[in-house]
Amino acid sequence: MVKRLTFWIIAALVVGLIIGTIFNLxxxxQNWIEYLVDRLxxxxxxxLRLIKMIIAPLVFATLVSGIAHMGNGKELGRIGLRTMCWFIGASLLSLAMGLILVNLLRPGTGLNLVPPVSAAPVAPAADFSLKDFISHMVPQSMVDAMAHNEILQIVIFSVFFGLGLGSQGKKAAxxxxxxxxxxxxxxxxxxxxxxxxxxxxxAAVTSVITQRGIGVVLTYxxxxxxxxxxxxxxxxxxxxxxxxxxxxxVLNILPLLRSPALIAFTTSSSEASLPPTLEALEKFGVPPRIAGFVLPLGYSFNLDGxxxxxxxxxxxxxxxxxxxxxIGQQIMMLLMLMITSKGMAGVPRASLVVIASxxxxMQIPEGGLWLILAVDHFLDMGRSATNVIGNAAASLVIAHWEGELKIPDKREVEKIQSA
Structure with a gap:
């Protein structure tokens, strides 16, 4: 199934590029373009609604059953500590990598734009509040958390529920x-x-190319x-x-991650790839309780792209x-982004909100967001796929540290793909 799905996704991407370009030319x-894009x-x-429909029960069931089998909170605490240490290291590496490359390649040099006297920001520059972020993590109601797909809140409730379930032994069997x-x-x-x-x-690729045209990619x-x-x-x-x-x-997993990464890339949604990534990890030998714990946390704390x-x-x-x-201000920016980005989970167009703040x-004109807004969708495709790889890698490493990763060979992976 994995190979067939990958083929059809690539085919849909190519056809969408061709038809979108034809429509654009x-x-x-403009009214017809808007009508067409709206229908597509x-x-x-x-x-995306179907994906959101399955995320809450899937995360809850996988995480609760996994934690219940752990037997005690000590193992959960160890896995949680290792997971957060990996996330912090990966986030710092990602931020530093972006900073180093943009200083080496300098893609904005030569545009010589004049800073606007005043310009309204494209996205509201929301202030980061540690108090609000921490309080938002704790659900007031599990029903409300599931209704709004608040993954972090679902994880918190699932941890408590799983520990309680595991402590009851045969009663809760x-x-x-x-x-x-x-x-x-x-x-x-x-x-x-x-x-x-x-x-x-x-539909997604055709819509974007119809609106923007393939030329916007060439311009930027x-x-x-x-x-x-x-x-x-x-x-x-x-x-x-x-x-x-x-x-x-461990690199044998790459064929299994091809479809989740393509789904994230073509739909520009990391969330859309969560269920298939979870399934791919479990097929590869990552215990469900580890994959079900690390992946949902990763989509709040470990977005490398x-x-x-x-x-x-x-x-x-x-x-x-x-x-x-x-350079000193750039380092300050890096540390600031390290914190503020963690508080933006679940915010629409979260990266634009973080960049605006x-x-x-840094006293840089917020009107500059218009420079990246035109191609934000094309950039979002790549960073969403990167988020998939980063979170899958985190799950593999944590499972290995726990001594519970059974890596299949290439032949076994091929059997899984064709199943």
């Missing part, structure tokens, strides 16, 4: 079996939902190319570190206005 009435967006919207059955059913439902992925990919070619070079370097570092920590066979983008885009805007940012802090 032949349809000159329905397919993508339905797919029927309930535990029910939760395990729910997990198996939700993974099957995930397979059904994935059949809609190629349609969503076609050096900026986009520089950013994707940074993502490629980050992929290499992630895979190298994972290979060094876990062992040679988004981290690179925040430093890269901020410095690109500064370079475009010929604003010199001293950073521009304000």
């Amino acid at each position: 032949t349809i000159h009435d 967006s329905l397919l993508t919207l339905i797919f 029927p309930l535990l079996k029910g939760v395990e059955a729910l997990s198996a059913v939700m993974l099957k439902v995930t397979n059904y939902v994935m059949y809609f992925a190629p349609l969503a990919v076609f 070619g050096y900026f986009i190319g520089s950013f994707y070079l940074g993502l490629a370097v980050m992929w290499g570092l992630i895979l190298l570190v994972t290979r060094l920590l876990v062992g040679k066979g 988004t981290m690179i983008y925040c430093t890269f885009a901020t410095m690109f805007i500064a370079q475009s206005y010929n604003i010199h940012v001293p 950073t521009l304000s802090f």
